[in-house]
Amino acid sequence: MQRNNLKNILAQARKPNRFAVMSKKVFKRLFDYSGKHTQQENLTWLQRSCSSFEDLAYQLDAELWKEAQQNAKELEQHAAIVLESVEFDLGGGGGYPILYFITRYLQPTTIVETGVAAGFSSYALLSAIDVNRKGSLYSSDFPYFRLPEPERYIGFVVKESLKKFWNLYLEGDEINLPRILQKVNEIDLFHYDSDKSYSGREFAIATLKPHMSDTGIVLMDDIQDNSYFYDYVDRENPKSWYVFEYQGKYIGMLGALDKLNEE
Numbered sequence: 001m002q003r004n005n006l007k008n009i010l011a012q013a014r015k016p017n018r019f020a021v022m023s024k025k026v027f028k029r030l031f032d033y034s035g036k037h038t039q040q041e042n043l044t045w046l047q048r049s050c051s052s053f054e055d056l057a058y059q060l061d062a063e064l065w066k067e068a069q070q071n072a073k074e075l076e077q078h079a080a081i082v083l084e085s086v087e088f089d090l091g092g093g094g095g096y097p098i099l100y101f102i103t104r105y106l107q108p109t110t111i112v113e114t115g116v117a118a119g120f121s122s123y124a125l126l127s128a129i130d131v132n133r134k135g136s137l138y139s140s141d142f143p144y145f146r147l148p149e150p151e152r153y154i155g156f157v158v159k160e161s162l163k164k165f166w167n168l169y170l171e172g173d174e175i176n177l178p179r180i181l182q183k184v185n186e187i188d189l190f191h192y193d194s195d196k197s198y199s200g201r202e203f204a205i206a207t208l209k210p211h212m213s214d215t216g217i218v219l220m221d222d223i224q225d226n227s228y229f230y231d232y233v234d235r236e237n238p239k240s241w242y243v244f245e246y247q248g249k250y251i252g253m254l255g256a257l258d259k260l261n262e263e
C-alpha cells in the first residue's frame with residue numbers, strides 16, 4: 001500500500017463514526033454473502049431479463065428522452081472542465097440520463113439516493129428537480145478513504161445553483177438513511193449506487209421500502225455484482241420490475257413508469 005494512501009486512511013479513521021464504517025466495509029469485501037445464485041447464473045438471468053430503457057423512454061415521451069440526453073451532454077461537458085483541476089480519478093457516474101428522464105417524467109417530491117462520489121447522478125437528479133420546479137434530493141455518501149480530504153470532492157461536479165434542492169449526508173448509509181427518514185414523509189424515487197455488497201443492498205431496501213410511496217420507483221445500480229436483485233424478484237414477486245443494460249452494467253428497477261401497466 002502506498003504511503004500516502006495509508007496516511008489518508010489513518011486520517012479518516014480518526015474522525016468520529018468513520019472507523020466503524022471503514023472496518024465494516026473491509027470485512028464485507030472479504031466475507032459478504034454473494035446471494036442464492038452464482039455469478040454466472042445471475043448474469044444469464046440479467047441478460048435474459050434485460051430490456052432497453054431507451055425504447056421505453058421513446059415510447060413514453062420521445063421529446064423528454066431527447067431532453068435527458070441533452071442534459072447528459074451538458075453534464076459531461078461541465079464535468080470535464082471542473083474535474084480538470086482534480087488530480088485523482090473520482091470515478092464516472094451511473095445511468096444519469098435515465099435518472100434525469102424518470103425525475104422529469106414522474107415529477108417526484110422526495111428523492112433519495114445513496115452513492116454520490118463526484119456527483120454525476122446528483123447533478124442529473126438536481127437539474128431535473130430545477131426544471132420541474134418541484135422536489136428535493138436527499139443523498140447519502142461515505143468519503144473515499146484513500147483520498148486526502150475526501151469530503152471536498154463529494155458532489156464536485158454539482159453546480160452551486162442546484163445545491164438549494166440538496167441535502168447531503170456523509171456518515172455512511174447505516175447512519176444516514178435513518179436520519180434521512182426522520183426528515184421525509186414518503187419517498188417517490190430511490191436510487192441505490194453506494195455499498196455494492198449484498199448486505200448493503202439488503203439493509204437499504206429493508207430500511208427504505210416501507211417508506212416508498214405507492215407509485216414509488218426504486219433503481220439499483222450494478223446488479224451484476226451479486227444476485228441481490230435476482231433474489232429479491234424471486235422472493236417478493238413484485239408487480240413490476242425491469243432490468244436495463246447501461247454501458248456494460250445492469251440497473252434494476254422496481255415499480256412501473258408506464259401508467260398503462262399500472263392497475
Ligand SMILES: C[S@@+](CC[C@H](N)C(=O)[O-])C[C@H]1O[C@@H](n2cnc3c(N)ncnc32)[C@H](O)[C@@H]1O
Nearest residue numbers: 093094115117119120121141142172173194195
Ligand atoms: C459508484 S460511486 C457513486 C457514483 C454516483 N452515483 C455518480 O453517479 O456519480 C459509489 C459511492 O458510494 C460511496 N459509498 C460506498 N459505501 C458506502 C456506504 N456504506 N454508505 C454510503 N456511501 C457509500 C462511495 O464512497 C462512493 O462515493
